[in-house]
Amino acid sequence: MKHDMNINEMNRREFIKRGIAAGLITGTAMITGGFDVFAADKSAIPDLVAVKGGEPGQMFDKAMAEFGGIGSFVKKNSTVVVKPNIGWDVGPERAANTHPALVRQIVKHCLSAGAKKVYVFDNTCDEWTRTYKTSGIERAVKDAGGTVIPGSSERYFHDVTINKGKKLSKAKVHEQILEADVFINVPVLKHHSSAKLTIGMKNHMGVVWDRGFWHRNDLHQCIADFATFKKPTLTVVDAYNVLKKDGPRGVSEADVVNMKSLIMTRDPVAADAAAAMLFGENPSDIPYIKRAAAMGVGTMNLDSLSIKRIKL
Amino acid sequence: MAMVNRNLRRIRRWISAILLVLVALVFLDIYGLIPAWGLRTIVYVQFIPSLMKTLAGGTSGLFTGFVLVLVLTVLFGRVYCSFLCPLGTTMDLMIRARAGKKRFSHSQPFRWMRYVVLVITVVVFLSGSLVFIDLLDPYSIFGRVMANLVRPLIILLNNGLSRLLETAGFYGLSPVAQLRFPYYVVVVVAGYLLLIIWLSIKRGRLYCNTLCPVGTILGIVSRLSVFRLALSKKTCTGCGMCERNCKAECIDVGNGTIDSSRCVGCFNCLAVCSAYSIGFSMQRGIENSENPEHDADRRNMIRMMFLLIAGFPGTVMAQVKRPLVFVKNKIPVVRKHPVTPPGSISIAHFTGACTACYLCVTRCPGKVIEPGMAVYGKAGVLMPHLSNRQGYCNFQCTVCGEVCPTGAILPLTREEKKQAQVGRVHFIRENCIVITQKTECGACSEHCPTKAVNMVVENGLRVPVVNPDICVGCGACEYACPSLPHKSIYVEGNPVHGIAMKPKTEKIDAPAADEDFPF
Numbered sequence: 001m002k003h004d005m006n007i008n009e010m011n012r013r014e015f016i017k018r019g020i021a022a023g024l025i026t027g028t029a030m031i032t033g034g035f036d037v038f039a040a041d042k043s044a045i046p047d048l049v050a051v052k053g054g055e056p057g058q059m060f061d062k063a064m065a066e067f068g069g070i071g072s073f074v075k076k077n078s079t080v081v082v083k084p085n086i087g088w089d090v091g092p093e094r095a096a097n098t099h100p101a102l103v104r105q106i107v108k109h110c111l112s113a114g115a116k117k118v119y120v121f122d123n124t125c126d127e128w129t130r131t132y133k134t135s136g137i138e139r140a141v142k143d144a145g146g147t148v149i150p151g152s153s154e155r156y157f158h159d160v161t162i163n164k165g166k167k168l169s170k171a172k173v174h175e176q177i178l179e180a181d182v183f184i185n186v187p188v189l190k191h192h193s194s195a196k197l198t199i200g201m202k203n204h205m206g207v208v209w210d211r212g213f214w215h216r217n218d219l220h221q222c223i224a225d226f227a228t229f230k231k232p233t234l235t236v237v238d239a240y241n242v243l244k245k246d247g248p249r250g251v252s253e254a255d256v257v258n259m260k261s262l263i264m265t266r267d268p269v270a271a272d273a274a275a276a277m278l279f280g281e282n283p284s285d286i287p288y289i290k291r292a293a294a295m296g297v298g299t300m301n302l303d304s305l306s307i308k309r310i311k312l
Numbered sequence: 313m314a315m316v317n318r319n320l321r322r323i324r325r326w327i328s329a330i331l332l333v334l335v336a337l338v339f340l341d342i343y344g345l346i347p348a349w350g351l352r353t354i355v356y357v358q359f360i361p362s363l364m365k366t367l368a369g370g371t372s373g374l375f376t377g378f379v380l381v382l383v384l385t386v387l388f389g390r391v392y393c394s395f396l397c398p399l400g401t402t403m404d405l406m407i408r409a410r411a412g413k414k415r416f417s418h419s420q421p422f423r424w425m426r427y428v429v430l431v432i433t434v435v436v437f438l439s440g441s442l443v444f445i446d447l448l449d450p451y452s453i454f455g456r457v458m459a460n461l462v463r464p465l466i467i468l469l470n471n472g473l474s475r476l477l478e479t480a481g482f483y484g485l486s487p488v489a490q491l492r493f494p495y496y497v498v499v500v501v502a503g504y505l506l507l508i509i510w511l512s513i514k515r516g517r518l519y520c521n522t523l524c525p526v527g528t529i530l531g532i533v534s535r536l537s538v539f540r541l542a543l544s545k546k547t548c549t550g551c552g553m554c555e556r557n558c559k560a561e562c563i564d565v566g567n568g569t570i571d572s573s574r575c576v577g578c579f580n581c582l583a584v585c586s587a588y589s590i591g592f593s594m595q596r597g598i599e600n601s602e603n604p605e606h607d608a609d610r611r612n613m614i615r616m617m618f619l620l621i622a623g624f625p626g627t628v629m630a631q632v633k634r635p636l637v638f639v640k641n642k643i644p645v646v647r648k649h650p651v652t653p654p655g656s657i658s659i660a661h662f663t664g665a666c667t668a669c670y671l672c673v674t675r676c677p678g679k680v681i682e683p684g685m686a687v688y689g690k691a692g693v694l695m696p697h698l699s700n701r702q703g704y705c706n707f708q709c710t711v712c713g714e715v716c717p718t719g720a721i722l723p724l725t726r727e728e729k730k731q732a733q734v735g736r737v738h739f740i741r742e743n744c745i746v747i748t749q750k751t752e753c754g755a756c757s758e759h760c761p762t763k764a765v766n767m768v769v770e771n772g773l774r775v776p777v778v779n780p781d782i783c784v785g786c787g788a789c790e791y792a793c794p795s796l797p798h799k800s801i802y803v804e805g806n807p808v809h810g811i812a813m814k815p816k817t818e819k820i821d822a823p824a825a826d827e828d829f830p831f
Contacts (some may be wrong), residue, residue, distance in 0.1 A: 050829050089708055119483075125759060125792075126706060127677045129344075129486075134708075153487040155475065193767040194754020194774060211755075212794035218751040244820045246763050254817035277830040287752075302831045309829050 045072075047305040048265040048274060053312035056240045057105035059262040063236075064109060066308050067264065073233055076114035078181035082106055082146070083232075085188045085203050086122035086137050088249050089130045095241035095256045096249050098188045100136035102238050102262075106184060107146035118144075119176045122206040123151035125249075149176065157209035164295060165225035167217045172209035177230060185232035185268070189239040189275045191247030191255075195219060196286050197279055198248050199272040200235040201227045201297075220287035227268055227288075227297045235271035237263040239278055269298030270305055277302070317592075320579035324394055328401040335398040335451075339458035339674050340466050342488045348714035351671070355717040357381060357396050359526045360449040360667055365719030368665035382533060388592075389534040389541070391577035393520055393527060399450035400520060400576065402457075403512035407559050410513040415556035418564040419515075421574055422522045430528040442692035446668045448525050451717075453504055455669035456694070460493055460501040460683070463674060489679065492702060497683045497694065516559030521574045531573035540572045541581065542593035554581035554590055643740050644798050649805035650687045651698035651785060654705065654732040655713035655724045658808040663691035666720035670696065672712040679703030680787060681712060698734065700787035700803070705734070707761035707786060730761075733810040735785030735803035737764055739778045743800035746775050756789035756801045762815045765789050765801065776801065782815045 049066045051059040064070055074080055084098035092100055103120065110118045120141045124131045132138040132148060141148050150156065157172035177183060187203035194215075195202050201223050205211050207230070214222035239261035246255045261278055265271045269292050273283035283289045283300045293300040334354045337346065346354075355361060355377075362377030381392045393400045433444035446452065467488045474485040511519050520527040534540070543554070545568045555563045558581055562574035570581075570590075581590045649659065653672060656662035673681045673696050682699040698705060707730060713723040724732055745753040756776055757765045764783035767774035776789075778801070790802045 050831070052829070089706060127679075127703070130677060130706065130709075147483060149483040150486045152489065153471075155487070192754075193757035193763075194752050215753045215755045215794040216745055216749070216796070218749075219754075220752060248758050249761060251761070251763050251815045252817045254819045257820050257822045259823060274831055280830075307831065311826075 046308040047267065048263065048270055048302070049308045049310065050261065050263050050274060050278075051310045051312065052259070052261040054260060054262075056099045056102035056238065056262070058312065059240075059260075060102055060105045060109075060236065060264075062310050062312065063262060063264040066310075070109040070113045073184075074110050074113040074115050074182050077116045078114075079176075079179065080110045080115045080118045080182040080184065081176040081180035082110070082118060082120045082141075082184045082186060083177070083203065083207060084120065084122060084137055084186040084238075085198075085206065086128075086131050086135050087125040087206065089126035089134050090250065091134055092136050093241070093253055093256070094250050095188060095190060095243045096247070097131070097135040097137065098186050098238045099240050100140035102236070102240065103137050103186060104140035104144045106186060106236065107141055107144035110182070110184075111145050115182075118146040119149050119180065120146055121149045121151040121174065121176065123157075123174070123209065123211075124206070128152040151206065154209055160229065162225055162229040164228040166221055168214065168222040168225035171226060171229070173230070174207045177207045182234075183230070183232045185235045187235070187237055188241075188243075189237050189279060190243035190250075191245050191279075193247060195223070195288065197272075197276055197281055199237055199275045200232070200268050201272055201288055201292060204230065221291060223288040224291035224295055224297070227292045228295055231268060231297065234264065234266055235268050237271050237275045239263065239275060242279065244279075265305075267298035267305070269293050269300050270302065273300040273302055274307075317579075318583050321583040324391075324577070324579050327395050328404070331396055332398050332401040335454065336458055336462070338671060339455055340463055341674075342463065342467055342470060344675065344677065348711065351675070351715045352717070355451070355671070357392075358451040358717060359392060359397075359530075360445060361451060361669065361717035364445075364665040364667060365717065368661065368719035368722075381530070385530045385533045386536055387538050389537045389539070389572055389575055389577050390527070390530045392530055393517070393576035394578040397450050397520075397526070398454040399508070400517070402454060403508060403517060403519065404559070404578070406509050406512040407516055416516050416558055416561050418555055418558075418566075419561040421562075421571060425522050426528045426531070429523055430525050433525045440664070441690050442663060442666065442695070443690070445525065446666070446693050446695065448523055449667045449669075450520075450524055450526060452667040452669035453508070455671055456501045456683075457505050459670035459674045460498050461505065464490055489702075491673070491679055491682075493683055494685065496685055500685070500694070512559075516561060517574075517576050518561075520576055521560060521562075527576075534572050534575070537572060538594060539592040541570050541575060541590055543568045543570060544589045544591070546589075547587050548589040549587050551586070553584045553586065557581060557584045642798050643743050645740070645802045647802070647804055649735075649807050650684075651735045651787070651803055651805035652809075653681055653696075653698060653712045653721045654729055654734050654784075654809070655710075655716075655721045656734075656809070657722065659688065659691075659805070660807075662720050663688045663695060664720075665718045666692060666695045667718050668692070668694035668696065669717065671715055671717060672696065672721060675711050675715050676703075677709060677711065678706045680705045680791075698785075698787060698803075698805075700790040702791075704759070704788040704791040705784075705786040707784070707788075731784065731812045731814065733784050733806055733812040735783075735787075735805045736780040736810075737778045737783040737785070737789060738780075738802055738804050739765070739776055740798070740800050740802075741775075743795050743798050744776060745795050745800070746773050748795075753794065755792040755794055759788035759792040761786065761788065762812070764812075764815075781813045784812045 049063040051063050084103050086097050088096040090096045107118045138148050156174050160173050185200050187200045192198040204226050239259050241256050242259045243250045243255050244257050263274050272289045276283045338351050338354050357377040359378045359381050366376050436444050467490050471487040474487045477485050552565050555565045560574045560576045562571040652662040679702040680698050681696045683696045687697045710724050710729050713721045754767050757767045762782045764779050765776050768777045785803045787803045793799045793801050
């Protein structure tokens, strides 16, 4: 920029430039209808969308369209953190981690909405460089233009107070969960030997540092307590391949069934309740879902929600 | 008669410097970028590891590193010590860096001590303990210094840099977790380093010519060398430059002799002799022939050997400790046997070959291989074992066997690894959180790769139930167990590794594709 340019002029030019760019993006979006911002009438946006019968990326596209496109969640120049489950050093066929194709599609959507940065991480169980790689998620995120960041060192986690917590009053939470404008939780639905099922709220255990404390101090209550502290902008449950037993790690591919399903909602309790039913469990049999609902995090009464069901 | 090549010193400096950097990188590669075959190639010529590997049955044929070194020695003397030994090159750097211009002068060898140390090492080894090999092998000392002292500094530097970049919003450089070494191991290793620095500054390569078993073995072999350095009395002006530059203190200008058993083949003398009076000669034993002093020494050595064989092992054995146990209150975890890495076959096999170089320690992604002091009692010192303090053995991983240069850990295929049972799970019900606090936990079962720890409902709560037959002993359960102060679940080492049974798998029927949503 030239030195003699005065400030007003610069602002005006900048304003015009941005205006044109915005117009172009909107126009393109309207023509292509891809991530269409104006397709759905605001009043018709459902509380929860359930899709089945498609591929992970395709099901995400369909569900997101029902919510009015990714633009309803991700503003231009915002920072997004996507939290899949990358806990285990096993491949996608074992369904112990979130499906990489779903993660790739989410990152793509966020960037198309003009997100400045899309970060993806997990505080893994197996050694992190291995799980990032073997899960296929590192590759998928890089391909889509996102950034994988570590959750492997205590220095990324900062002290927070959980005011409504009954058992969990303090935790150390990953800096991007605290800083990012948008938090998209992308759990994989699976059997879990200690929590019965792991879905969205259980996936939050990968954004804190000291999980041992949770295990020592009433696991289910701690999961519910943390849900009162941090509500994701959006929960996308991956139920494409579902680990039906021997979870959360699984022993072999025989533990996995191909359910080709996906659930998307802003309500973390409803996400877990719907996914639990998909799995064949009654949500009220899962203590952390019941307790989180009782603490007012969300609703497990799916009848009270407007649900859009899509079969592909 | 004599062949003189003044470039030999330069060639030696280059080769030794390159090798030093490469071997150092083996231990300092904090991101694990060097593949296993690269590591194997770099440490191929290290004498003791290669010898151990051959004795442990880890190599086939005679084309192993130590045989190559023996051939080189028969040809040119102890060039291993100046060209290939990373500890030797480290000492050379100390010698170069030392303050002032103090030079060396010829000294009498500590022949007696040399052979005593070698004999003790060999006898103790033959009686089943690697204590002295662990303590004295130069490659392993170098490895320990790198792994215990230098690597943590590199990691510190990396993590500082990583943090700096992250404050600028760049996540490109990831932090690497520090391994927490037992402090007494660090103290011992640091003590060694100080000793080596002090010895080399004071007396050059005295360590190599008194304590180092490789130096002594190659010194004996070098008596047979085809080509050896010799002083030509005809042309020597007696200026003494060679003697003053000889860090092995093996040149005696006054008598015109070079003690080839102590000569480390650095070729400094060739480079500094202005009269070209030192060169390779094919004449045998100039310096030793008709040396009555030496003959007497040899007789003494043989006498000592008998004495040692008769009496020494008992003395050594009497001083050693029992294996480490983990003792504390409530119901402490007490292991009868330490756990050795997968591929090490048995405690006996492992302790029969491990020189405690800690290469496996630095490469293990699970941070489960931990240095110890006397974990195996009389069988050796400083040898590592599997400890679940900082991590557990990754189910898929086969790195330690791929990189071990001594054959203490033999390579396994991934499928073999998944059934290699290094230990068996033990559950202490009375310590378990589900029992003591009556809440769900299950961290052990979550981490188990075979579901050898499963959760079974009991009074409405899920309680761990173990099936040791399908357990591989990876220790993921023990690592994850959050109960305090003692673990509720742990791995008891298998003195001889077993084969875990494969977990039963049952295919689950997929739901019908057109099934309705359940809500």
